[in-house]
Amino acid sequence: MFLTNLTLTNYRNYEYETLNFSEGVNVILGENAQGKTNMMEAIYVLAMAKSHRTSNDKDLIRWNEEYAKIEGRAEKRSGSLALELLISKKGKKARCNHIEQQRLSQYVGHLNVVMFAPEDLNLVKGSPQMRRRFVDMEIGQVSPVYIHDLSQYQKLLQQRNHYLKMMQARERSDEAVLDVLTEQLVLLAAKITLRRRQFLSLLEQWATPIHYEISRGAEQLCIRYEPSVDVSEKAELSRIVEAYSETFAAMREREVQRGTTLVGPHRDDITFFVNGKNVQTFGSQGQQRTTALAVKLAELELIFSELGDYPILLLDDVLSELDDFRQTHLLDAIRKKVQTFVTTTSIDGIKHDIIQEAAIYRVRSGSVTAPF
Numbered sequence: 001m002f003l004t005n006l007t008l009t010n011y012r013n014y015e016y017e018t019l020n021f022s023e024g025v026n027v028i029l030g031e032n033a034q035g036k037t038n039m040m041e042a043i044y045v046l047a048m049a050k051s052h053r054t055s056n057d058k059d060l061i062r063w064n065e066e067y068a069k070i071e072g073r074a075e076k077r078s079g080s081l082a083l084e085l086l087i088s089k090k091g092k093k094a095r096c097n098h099i100e101q102q103r104l105s106q107y108v109g110h111l112n113v114v115m116f117a118p119e120d121l122n123l124v125k126g127s128p129q130m131r132r133r134f135v136d137m138e139i140g141q142v143s144p145v146y147i148h149d150l151s152q153y154q155k156l157l158q159q160r161n162h163y164l165k166m167m168q169a170r171e172r173s174d175e176a177v178l179d180v181l182t183e184q185l186v187l188l189a190a191k192i193t194l195r196r197r198q199f200l201s202l203l204e205q206w207a208t209p210i211h212y213e214i215s216r217g218a219e220q221l222c223i224r225y226e227p228s229v230d231v232s233e234k235a236e237l238s239r240i241v242e243a244y245s246e247t248f249a250a251m252r253e254r255e256v257q258r259g260t261t262l263v264g265p266h267r268d269d270i271t272f273f274v275n276g277k278n279v280q281t282f283g284s285q286g287q288q289r290t291t292a293l294a295v296k297l298a299e300l301e302l303i304f305s306e307l308g309d310y311p312i313l314l315l316d317d318v319l320s321e322l323d324d325f326r327q328t329h330l331l332d333a334i335r336k337k338v339q340t341f342v343t344t345t346s347i348d349g350i351k352h353d354i355i356q357e358a359a360i361y362r363v364r365s366g367s368v369t370a371p372f
Contacts, residue, residue, distance in 0.1 A: 002023045005072060006021065006070070010068045012060060013038055014042075019368060022371075025341075025359070027355065028343045028363055029346070031345060034363045043312065047113040057091075058089060071084045074111045081096060081111070105147040114300055114312070115316065117314075123292045156188065165260070185248075200223055204221075210294045219287070221272065221291060222276075229247050251263060
């Protein structure tokens with residue numbers, strides 16, 4: 001899979017820009033605050049219909065404009081695909097091959113990307129919310145139904161929390177309403193839990209040998225999924241539903257007292273272990289970075305194994321954060337099989353021939369000179 005071209009209209013600091021890309025490595029070169037990351041973000045938004053940098057879509061629209069538009073064409077094994085995402089203050093509209101998609105969950109997955117930015121190096125030691133977001137975004141690319149289930153879960157969770165707050169304040173006391181909301185939430189929670197467990201099991205299968213190689217055979221990586229309910233690693237959907245039902249029943253009084261939902265996928269976490277030790281607590285910065293790199297490279301292989309196409313790799317100012325050995329391993333891993341976009345202020349410190357063969361675009365004040 002690769003992106004042949006990209007057109008931006010009123011996107012961030014780009015008034016209008018259209019570019020054609022190489023199937024290999026594309027380097028976006030420029031000083032800070034010129035628009036390099038904005039271009040990388042635009043590719044991500046074209047794929048995922050949301051930004052990795054902001055939850056407010058209005059931030060994506062150029063100052064004093066009414067809308068932003070991102071257009072691109074992807075080449076996949078299944079054929080060519082024209083993509084378009086219109087972002088306005090009223091919401092988003094997405095088109096695939098000029099046909100408007102009724103739901104964004106139908107749109108996501110047509111173009112697959114893996115983003116690796118400096119903040120992703122904090123995947124291991126960062127917040128549980130960051131790890132949950134990582135899992136949700138990656139599963140969503142290979143399973144549109146997961147996006148739908150997750151969206152429904154979040155809406156129901158909001159409703160249930162609102163009702164619990166009213167019960168806490170004694171504004172409502174009808175427990176039958178809470179029962180209905182809980183029953184609906186349980187099934188969605190169980191589906192999400194099962195899919196996350198399956199995904200993380202596959203991710204571990206890919207990440208463990210990659211991590212072993214990067215660590216030069218010195219370290220063994222394990223990934224442990226920690227759902228907020230106690231279920232065995234082989235539990236089927238019906239058993240997970242039972243576990244959630246039992247846990248919600250046991251937590252009922254505490255939830256009313258606290259006015260919030262205390263269990264569910266919104267409280268899950270992931271723990272990474274290297275040689276049996278929790279990397280977040282006991283790992284060195286080097287071990288944490290090796291783990292993050294192994295997970296990102298594993299994402300590429302997992303998506304390929306699921307879809308038959310490698311996703312596009314977005315390296316946003318991350319190469320300078322890696323030492324020479326990890327940098328070389330990353331660039332060797334993507335050679336001639338993954339279309340890659342790299343943002344950097346300079347290529348002088350990147351000692352790899354893959355960069356010398358790249359198409360290089362220079363960005364200055366939201367204008368691109370391509371390529372030289």
